[in-house]
Amino acid sequence: MTSEYAYDAVVIGGGQSGLAAAHHLTGRRLNTAVLEATGEATGSWPHYYDSLTLFSPARYSALPGRPFPGDPDRYPHRDEVIDYLRSYASALDADIHTSTPVEAVTSIGSDGFTVTTGSGPVFTATRVIAATGSFGSPFLPTIPGRGEFAGRVLHASEYRAPTEFTDQQVVVVGAGNSAVQIAAELAGHARVVLASRVPVKFVPQRPLGRDVHFWFTVTGFDSAPLARIVKDAPPQPVLDEGRYRTALAAGKPPRREMFTAFMPEGVVWPDGTRTPMDAVVFATGYRPHLPYLAGTGALTETGLPRQRQGLSLTHPGLGFLGLEWQRTPSSNSLRGVGRDAAYLARRLQPATAQHREHAR
DSSP states (O other), rough: OOEEEEEEEEEESSSSSHHHHHHHHHHHOOOEEEEOOSSSTTTTTTGGTTOOBSSSGGGGGGTSSOOSSSSTTTTTTTHHHHHHHHHHHHHHEEEEEOOEEEEEEEOGGGOOOEEEEEOOOEEEEEEEEEOSSTTTTTOOOOTTTTTOOOOOEEEEOOOOOGGGGGEEEEEEEEESSHHHHHHHHHHHTTTEEESSSOOOOEEESSGGGSSSHEEEEEEEEOOOOGTTTTTTOHHHHHHESSHHHHHEEEEEESSSOOEEEETTTEETTSSSSSOOOSSEEOOOOOOOGGGGGTTTTTTTTTTOOOOEEEESSSTEHHHEOTTTTTTSSTTTTTTHHHHHHHHHHHHHHHHHHHHHHHHH
């Protein structure tokens, strides 16, 4: 027999976005469920590469209502973030259903939504927030000859440690923080080339002796709702204290213009030269992971949500959280998602209320 649960709000995804949403929803006395596909509410963090450290200090890396523990000026490691999320989830006044992957969300008109799960239970709610982020949809560009390449092709989401590439020839694709960090780490174990369509741009990590996130905060840049006037997120520069700029300048690794094609044994560069490769690591970003909304009309033909500042343009009561450039430059980060969650909890009216308003 299928179990059925009724809530005021259902949050899909138990990562940083989903937990921030639950914090603000329960703060408004809404009976809230968080549905997390994996065994614990830590989002994608356990799947990131082993050496990952945050690019923002602990004082700027907390979710609402709970400071990040320890030295506020340090840059926390991946495992510290995982522990922080576990602690945060345990303190929430929400029902967190783990091992509960969502298969489909169905609109039931003025009664809200039905949320069907792969584990059996069915949930109903007048508000649904899609907070599954993008880690489940890594982006790989289409490059001629990929099907003929005999080496390994992987996304940065699959990269764990440099030792698995020891003494191999590897090209890392990308010009952002992850691409540069992975390439520099690999350079100590493998023969590495960093390939990108544009040059790598660096921003000092600590201008005038203060972390750049301090300046983002005091100037109001981090919380500015720039998405209202600038549609697409600008390219992100690499935050650096000097280590990565020095490494690239020394050719450890060297940077080249993006290769134009694969060949069976390697890659072809724009000047026609060919280099054998054992592996290609694409640090080329992600796309929103929203398969459970397919067929609802809530997404574009390319799978992007039809939304404005997190509010669905097609379904009253449906919201999105944790999208890049959703409202501010920090929308999809630990430090910024809480602001968007507060906005969404305040503005997302139940489908019943919006249905009555639209019927007038």
